[in-house]
């Protein structure tokens with residue numbers, strides 16, 4: 001079966017991280033026919049970690065990575081830099097699906113994953129990894145119930161939360177956020193430089209003998225034994241093909257309803273002086289977020305710029321990937337306004353970069369990796385906004401499955417999991433746009449001092465499953 005695949009326009013730059021990590025000239029595209037043990041489609045974190053771990057476990061494996069644009073062109077080179085031991089699905093949802101003891105296993109595997117990424121960075125000389133923790137703040141009293149709930153969610157399933165409740169005064173000492181009413185802090189999260197991590201990973205894969213072809217859009221997959229992946233100029237026949245495409249998976253017929261593309265947008269300031277950072281007490285590269293329902297995230301880059309990210313670009317009918325959504329004006333303006341509200345002391349700071357990217361959301365919010373030897377196909381996807389660490393976990397699990405290794409990772413409930421499909425259109429469009437509008441309305445109401453969200457509205461229940 002040959003599948004047509006939508007292409008990604010090459011003219012859009014992926015943003016600051018890739019430019020800052022000096023990717024150099026593009027690698028040449030695949031030309032002609034190749035035979036490999038494993039062909040990986042997609043040169044983001046999932047594809048590159050899969051290739052890296054395959055070569056680490058069995059150095060003689062012939063691995064070919066096919067990337068449509070440049071490595072890191074997708075979400076992996078554009079993200080908010082949070083490398084945290086959390087999945088998008090919270091402990092309550094995971095416990096409901098898999099049982100509380102499995103949630104403890106997952107959390108422990110994710111904690112180890114963050115440290116392994118740190119180890120990789122230090123061994124390979126990849127700069128930008130700093131484990132400074134995560135600060136969740138309630139901005140305004142209307143966000144306090146959500147903060148409490150985040151903490152209690154762990155206790156309700158019998159686990160101790162990685163977050164400690166800290167007072168507003170203590171939190172101010174970590175970060176002086178306007179209208180801060182309370183906070184949770186966890187020491188477990190880290191920040192990376194996504195561009196340097198992608199570049200370091202690609203370099204390591206090539207040093208270990210893997211081949212990476214850029215500008216090589218896969219236009220068709222032939223499943224079976226052996227499977228093959230075809231580009232306009234060449235073809236790889238392999239024992240297994242691994243799809244590592246996250247949101248772009250929606251362009252493969254047959255996979256269209258497996259994932260919902262969601263755009264996340266970022267604004268970046270100029271580098272701040274020591275005095276400017278001291279004025280808001282920002283001393284380390286801590287990850288920061290509020291309890292807004294529509295998601296916001298902040299981070300500090302290694303060169304001391306503040307990154308502010310959030311969602312807001314509307315879902316497009318038919319899960320259409322549309323680069324203009326990366327530039328959704330109202331969302332970018334909202335992010336700048338948000339920065340000014342959070343940090344009135346930094347009112348004069350300029351913004352120098354803005355970009356956006358697309359992440360993938362599975363119907364039940366649970367990321368997954370599967371290998372089907374009969375179809376000759378492996379697939380790992382569904383991280384939503386929490387893929388920086390999880391891609392390592394699932395890329396490694398994929399490599400272990402392929403090489404027949406049993407490990408604590410291959411036993412995790414994410415391995416073999418298959419989410420239900422998203423609803424067909426127009427139902428999907430109607431439901432997603434409804435949830436987007438309602439959550440945004442609830443956030444505005446809380447920001448105006450209104451009642452906190454009850455958690456019981458249709459939109460909140462749909463969003464939380």
Ligand SMILES: Cc1cc2nc3c(=O)[nH]c(=O)nc-3n(C[C@H](O)[C@H](O)[C@H](O)COP(=O)(O)OP(=O)(O)OC[C@H]3O[C@@H](n4cnc5c(N)ncnc54)[C@H](O)[C@@H]3O)c2cc1C
Pocket residue numbers: 005006008041042043044045046047066067068069070071072073074075076077078079080081082083084216217218219244245246247248263264265266297309356357358359360380381383384385386387388389390391
């Ligand atoms: C703006 C933004 C902020 C985010 N912030 C965070 C964060 O702070 N922390 C966090 O944990 N997660 C974050 N995420 C999510 C995280 O970045 C992703 O979950 C993760 O990078 C997914 O990696 P991936 O390799 O699976 O997919 P991608 O990085 O999207 O890689 C897929 C690759 O496939 C390529 N491709 C597409 N079609 C084809 C084809 N036909 N043939 C060949 N190649 C193809 C694409 O060019 C792309 O490079 C964020 C995402 C975005 C967009």
